[in-house]
Amino acid sequence: MNVDLKKIEKEVFSLSSQDRARLAMNLIKSLDNHDDADVEELWLQEAERRYREYREGKLQTRSADDVFRKSITIGKKKPVDISEG
16 A cells, blocks of 8 residues: 555544545445446346356256245344344
8 A cells, every 4th residue: 555545544534434434435436437228238148148057057056945945044143233224
């Protein structure tokens, strides 16, 4: 990490949590430079690829019952706090 970045980081951590959150959101937005149409096309290509691999038997699949059973088991081990948000 260069000296300028360390200085900026030190200044950022001195901000209030609200200001840091606003800054974080703006930084994340600055990284999101994809056009929605481009993203939509990429997801469509990915979905088609996955479906093709499924049809060709190239994917290991699991029944919905197995997936739900595992998610319930995981949920019991790691409770989700929904009080915030």
